[in-house]
Amino acid sequence: MLSGARRFFSLTTAAAMASVHGFTVKNAKGEETNLGKYQGKVLIIVNVASQCGFTNSNYTQFKELLDVYKKDGLEVLAFPCNQFGGQEPSCEIDISNFVQDKFKFEPDLFQKIDVNGDNADPLYKFLKNEKGGFLVDAIKWNFTKFLVGRDGHVIKRFSPTTEPKDMKKDIEKALQAKI
Template structure:
């Protein structure tokens, strides 16, 4: 025991640190983000759903296959509880230069697809969006935790647990087995 003036302080133990750390960690559902129209959206809206969170870019080589396959996944699994949250990001070779309205129109017109589209964010660096700092903490990457490119995908279970991270080169169709496990 330590004393500080007339107060006696308990020693800090591993369990004390563990309890403190767990109260400090966030839940996915605690985040509020801006949608493509600039409105606040609580991610609590995804409670009870299986969610794919992905950073997107309209001018990336992965764009066509990812958006096409995301639409197919939603068409097949939305009624079972699948949702997709797309976060435009311009950090990788400026492949998402447009504004949110342009991005929304591009995805809707070219792919006949309307995912939950959010405002542009940064996914790496000191000014990375808090949501992405959380996602990277929950599911680190291979070698480094940084997001390596557009279309890095995170799979979230119905309880808000970030259960898997997929590389940009993983096509959405190759996520089906994992998605079905949590539906």
């Protein structure tokens, strides 16, 4: 009987992990956050770094996108990462203050994670599995963006050089789609 219960748990867990909504991550304050709370929302999940050359344009444009589309269900989930050139050495509190002070913007900020390698966060393993990259699936630099539909599945992956404003058509299409 116990093995049946374990089997049920494993199947239930596997089904829950079939979308981003099945993952639990830690927010910038260290609190567990179940991404199921974003069910029905369109998400931009992005690895960020405060000292990257893409920082100013990305944060400015993410704020502009949220100013227009948040009411329709768009959210930006920012995951600091220090794997690329050591460009995110700060702690989460400093990162949050930097983004708020400089850009007047408060994305949903999470704890610093690895996006590649053996210690890659399970969420990022899932994202890369859903939409691999050009030539390799690894995240190549800061500000790689994943557009996730209301159903929790990756619609499209955008390179670090793609500016958020250039995602508008895809965002609008995702916001119009039904679950």
